[in-house]
Amino acid sequence: MTLQEKIAQLFGVWVGASNEGAEVAPHQHDMEEAPDLDELLPYGLGQLTRPFGTAPVDPAIGALSLARTQRRIAEANRFGIPALAHEECLAGFAAWGATAYPVPLSWGATFNPALIREMAAAIGRDMRAVGVHQGLAPVLDVVRDARWGRVEETVGEDPYLVGTVTTAYVQGLESAGIVATLKHFAGYSASRAGRNLAPVGMGARERADIILPPFEMAVRESGVRSVMHAYTDTDGIPSAADERLLTGLLRDTWGFTGTVVADYFGIAFLKTLHGVAGTFGEAAGAALAAGVDVELPTVNTFGEPLLEAVAAGRVPEALIDRAVRRVLVQKAQLGLLDPDWSPLPEALSEAAAGTGAGPGAGSEALRGTIGLDTDANRALARRVAEQAIVLLHNDGTLPLAPAAGSEERTAPARIALIGPNAEVPTAVLGCYAFPVHVGVQHPEVPVGIELPTLREALAAEFPGSEIVVAPGASVDGTDTDGFAAAAELARDADIVIAALGDRAGLFGRGTSGEGCDAESLALPGVQQQLLDLLLDSGTPVVVTMLAGRPYVLGRAATESAAVVQSFFPGEEGTRAIASVLSGRTAPEGRLPVSVPRHPGAQPSTYLAARLGHSSEVSNIDPTPAFGFGHGLTYTTFEWTDLAVDVEEAATDAEFRLSCTVRNTGGREGTELVQLYLHDPVASVVQPVQRLIGYARLELAPGASVRLHASVPADLASFTGRDGRRIVEPGELELRLSASSTEPRLTARVMLTGAVREVDHRRRLHAQFTTEQPVTS
Numbered sequence: 001m002t003l004q005e006k007i008a009q010l011f012g013v014w015v016g017a018s019n020e021g022a023e024v025a026p027h028q029h030d031m032e033e034a035p036d037l038d039e040l041l042p043y044g045l046g047q048l049t050r051p052f053g054t055a056p057v058d059p060a061i062g063a064l065s066l067a068r069t070q071r072r073i074a075e076a077n078r079f080g081i082p083a084l085a086h087e088e089c090l091a092g093f094a095a096w097g098a099t100a101y102p103v104p105l106s107w108g109a110t111f112n113p114a115l116i117r118e119m120a121a122a123i124g125r126d127m128r129a130v131g132v133h134q135g136l137a138p139v140l141d142v143v144r145d146a147r148w149g150r151v152e153e154t155v156g157e158d159p160y161l162v163g164t165v166t167t168a169y170v171q172g173l174e175s176a177g178i179v180a181t182l183k184h185f186a187g188y189s190a191s192r193a194g195r196n197l198a199p200v201g202m203g204a205r206e207r208a209d210i211i212l213p214p215f216e217m218a219v220r221e222s223g224v225r226s227v228m229h230a231y232t233d234t235d236g237i238p239s240a241a242d243e244r245l246l247t248g249l250l251r252d253t254w255g256f257t258g259t260v261v262a263d264y265f266g267i268a269f270l271k272t273l274h275g276v277a278g279t280f281g282e283a284a285g286a287a288l289a290a291g292v293d294v295e296l297p298t299v300n301t302f303g304e305p306l307l308e309a310v311a312a313g314r315v316p317e318a319l320i321d322r323a324v325r326r327v328l329v330q331k332a333q334l335g336l337l338d339p340d341w342s343p344l345p346e347a348l349s350e351a352a353a354g355t356g357a358g359p360g361a362g363s364e365a366l367r368g369t370i371g372l373d374t375d376a377n378r379a380l381a382r383r384v385a386e387q388a389i390v391l392l393h394n395d396g397t398l399p400l401a402p403a404a405g406s407e408e409r410t411a412p413a414r415i416a417l418i419g420p421n422a423e424v425p426t427a428v429l430g431c432y433a434f435p436v437h438v439g440v441q442h443p444e445v446p447v448g449i450e451l452p453t454l455r456e457a458l459a460a461e462f463p464g465s466e467i468v469v470a471p472g473a474s475v476d477g478t479d480t481d482g483f484a485a486a487a488e489l490a491r492d493a494d495i496v497i498a499a500l501g502d503r504a505g506l507f508g509r510g511t512s513g514e515g516c517d518a519e520s521l522a523l524p525g526v527q528q529q530l531l532d533l534l535l536d537s538g539t540p541v542v543v544t545m546l547a548g549r550p551y552v553l554g555r556a557a558t559e560s561a562a563v564v565q566s567f568f569p570g571e572e573g574t575r576a577i578a579s580v581l582s583g584r585t586a587p588e589g590r591l592p593v594s595v596p597r598h599p600g601a602q603p604s605t606y607l608a609a610r611l612g613h614s615s616e617v618s619n620i621d622p623t624p625a626f627g628f629g630h631g632l633t634y635t636t637f638e639w640t641d642l643a644v645d646v647e648e649a650a651t652d653a654e655f656r657l658s659c660t661v662r663n664t665g666g667r668e669g670t671e672l673v674q675l676y677l678h679d680p681v682a683s684v685v686q687p688v689q690r691l692i693g694y695a696r697l698e699l700a701p702g703a704s705v706r707l708h709a710s711v712p713a714d715l716a717s718f719t720g721r722d723g724r725r726i727v728e729p730g731e732l733e734l735r736l737s738a739s740s741t742e743p744r745l746t747a748r749v750m751l752t753g754a755v756r757e758v759d760h761r762r763r764l765h766a767q768f769t770t771e772q773p774v775t776s
Helices: 003-008 037-043 059-076 104-110 113-129 149-153 159-175 204-211 213-221 243-253 280-290 304-311 317-333 346-355 375-388 454-461 483-491 527-535 573-582
Strands: 012-016 047-049 084-087 179-185 226-229 259-261 390-394 414-418 466-470 495-501 541-547 562-567 637-646 648-650 654-663 669-678 690-699 704-712 725-727 730-739 742-752 767-771
Touching (some): 003 304, 037 059, 084 179, 084 317, 104 149, 104 159, 104 562, 113 159, 113 375, 179 259, 259 317, 304 317, 375 562, 375 573, 414 454, 454 573, 483 527, 527 541, 541 573, 637 669, 654 669, 654 690, 654 742, 669 704, 690 704, 690 767
Parallel strands (some): 012 047, 047 084, 179 226, 226 259, 414 466, 414 495, 541 562, 648 742
Antiparallel strands (some): 390 562, 637 654, 669 730, 730 742
């Protein structure tokens, strides 16, 4: 290959599929000029950026457009190499008409990696079926400040939860033949004051023990084939130019063999934002040297600037050879270099066989023949949404409908549904869901999926109830003119359901989403005043949150009848909420992030050292209203009979403990046993506690199980003073807890022997097993 042919494999072009079935067209946007495909294609092309995710396009017509373009690309270059097509899939395939699943923060709330693996496999199958090869997900950033706009895209504030859930997502996506992409590597979520793309000021120990473990777990256990560098710089070193991170750690230590791709425009940012490169050629050379293989979303620094830098001897051609080898190996793995490769993806081949249409034929016969929002997808989206709903508080008002065969209560005759999210179809969607991310720019095009409002879902769930509705206020406006009408409806109702929360958007157009950072964690706009007004009405208030981050609830945390928290639960979200409110579905979710008590006590997560908790020397109390891992059910559980089978172990051994968990209530429920480690004395400051394992237990009324846990000493490891990861001897507490603020049973154990150094081969998980307890 010539130098220009090699470089052509190292960048993408941002395109949009044609809704008439013609070839894709370069996308024109604010960040750069659209390239000329006729000039580029004779040398080849590395990637096609978001052919389905740029504008609304019928899935079958989009697949046809992509297939025709792939044939053109392959025929235009000497080697017949097609492009790799990538898409966003943060909460489902970001394409018109595709299922909108709950956002990642809801994945974390399920504490159910197996379910998320199943969801990701379904997403991957849909993407693969229409010709897509790579998905730009999942996000492995650990929440450090909930004011950050992209909290909705994360799995939570704990690295172990983030690691287990995202690793499962990658496994599911990869099982469908889609290249998953870990992002953002590394530290993006730790920006100062929660501002998007702000500098990151964390130290090496926070990076090693909080930020990196999810990535390490995914690289080791998931089979992931791509990683995306973060935009941010840490201690003055941008991730895109950090050779110790992208090569030394990721490849040389962890053994990653896939491709490293740029976050959109991230290489150019080395010049324009970070100021560590004087020209785009220097930026390209710095990124290649660090270990970035592919420039996305479009050709910029890896075009003429890189060619000129190589010709001038400023960038070694060996760096390009290294990157193009990785890219071509990945294309070979995907079958793109096979002699019998066809541009027709699976779903289009099946549709074309039935209609007689194909890449050389007319397209209209194909329109509507490929469905990306199937009944099976919707059922899966519903299961994820239901398991992600968190019941934060309940005074006994919920469930609202009687249990089967029970005459103790009846559904309320008159429900007042009040709040800005009562009748907004998109209130269940995050900022990367297609209707919000792209669809809002095309108001003339139908949304493409069914999005029942909360009012519609409640009407279906409570057919015998009268439902009256008032917005009261907008999500983030200051107008209180609607308060009087809302208060009147509340006073005359049997129950008030307050529909509060966020509006997802991009770069300031929403209250949650990329570039929509919050000044504080007070509810946006005048929603808190509206909520207080409803609490004063004298009618019981059930707060329902449709949000992308946790918010302070003020008096409602204790004075409301109940609080139901959902994090953008996707297209089936309102139905899931309604079923939990009625009691047809029991709440199962647990908080993946703490809900704060005070709006200004940020940044704070449960992963704080002693000085980060409440103290007598500061007037700011970061104690949460509801801690990480908290969630109520419609039944009760009893934890008893803690036994520590091995309470003293060497620093290379393991502890074993067990307890009995029994459902003492009257209906089936899910209990989440969370295992936290507390290290009272260590050579460096440690968080007061940190999650090292969890087990979901589904129990019928009166049923019990004996839960056994084997806990490797490796899980007590941390980064020591000299930067090495070590396991120290000494006392530990293993806390079996219902949340970070509710320990149930505590085992005090002892590590013995010498300080032991561990590395990336250490054990990462406690092992949980269950058995039926022996009864006398």
